[in-house]
Amino acid sequence: KAGVTQTPRYLIKTRGQQVTLSCSPISGHRSVSWYQQTPGQGLQFLFEYFSETQRNKGNFPGRFSGRQFSNSRSEMNVSTLELGDSALYLCASSLEGLANEQFFGPGTRLTVL
Amino acid sequence: LAKTTQPISMDSYEGQEVNITCSHNNIATNDYITWYQQFPSQGPRFIIQGYKTKVTNEVASLFIPADRKSSTLSLPRVSLSDTAVYYCLVGDKGRGSTLGRLYFGRGTQLTVWP
Numbered sequence: 455k456a457g458v459t460q461t462p463r464y465l466i467k468t469r470g471q472q473v474t475l476s477c478s479p480i481s482g483h484r485s486v487s488w489y490q491q492t493p494g495q496g497l498q499f500l501f502e503y504f505s506e507t508q509r510n511k512g513n514f515p516g517r518f519s520g521r522q523f524s525n526s527r528s529e530m531n532v533s534t535l536e537l538g539d540s541a542l543y544l545c546a547s548s549l550e551g552l553a554n555e556q557f558f559g560p561g562t563r564l565t566v567l
Numbered sequence: 568l569a570k571t572t573q574p575i576s577m578d579s580y581e582g583q584e585v586n587i588t589c590s591h592n593n594i595a596t597n598d599y600i601t602w603y604q605q606f607p608s609q610g611p612r613f614i615i616q617g618y619k620t621k622v623t624n625e626v627a628s629l630f631i632p633a634d635r636k637s638s639t640l641s642l643p644r645v646s647l648s649d650t651a652v653y654y655c656l657v658g659d660k661g662r663g664s665t666l667g668r669l670y671f672g673r674g675t676q677l678t679v680w681p
Contacts, residue, residue: 458610489671496671496673496674497605497611497654497671497674498671499670499671544610544611546610546611552658553599553658555601555613555616556603556611556613557613558609558610558611558612559610560608560609560610561608561609561610
């Protein structure tokens, strides 16, 4: 069974731009969650989607948004990029939600210049 | 909403047992405790999950006292390949209009020496 895939793996943007990251969950998994990882703040939960609806949300500004498609694939968008948005963005999928074992993808390394 | 506190780093030698403790004083009745392992440049990997008392699987044990305000991940006979960051996570599922959140601890960097 294929694991969680994320595209692109690396991305370089400049301040003020926007970016869209993609995540394909493990087949059969309906929950997709997103995380931001930085050296200073560690691993922080962004949000979770289930059946195309945002079900849980962390403490991030509205510039961070996401969506989930009917095939459970998910995208995360960050608008008006700031230098502090440079991070590793991880996506995880699970069968039913945050209570289940999360399977993480390799992440997308975003650098904002 | 429960948050966690765990040591920033720990050192051990091959063959020793390692115990990493996580504090979660505000854990709620229906919260569960989960531990993940992360190697550099990889996403975290699930190790073990529990609600109370003791849980054991092929790689680790999780000890949770009766008050559930802390938990201890026990790694028996560690090897060099166990060098990684270990995250303690306490999460609720959220009900109705309450949004559940998944909080990771800051992680514990475990370094195993030969």
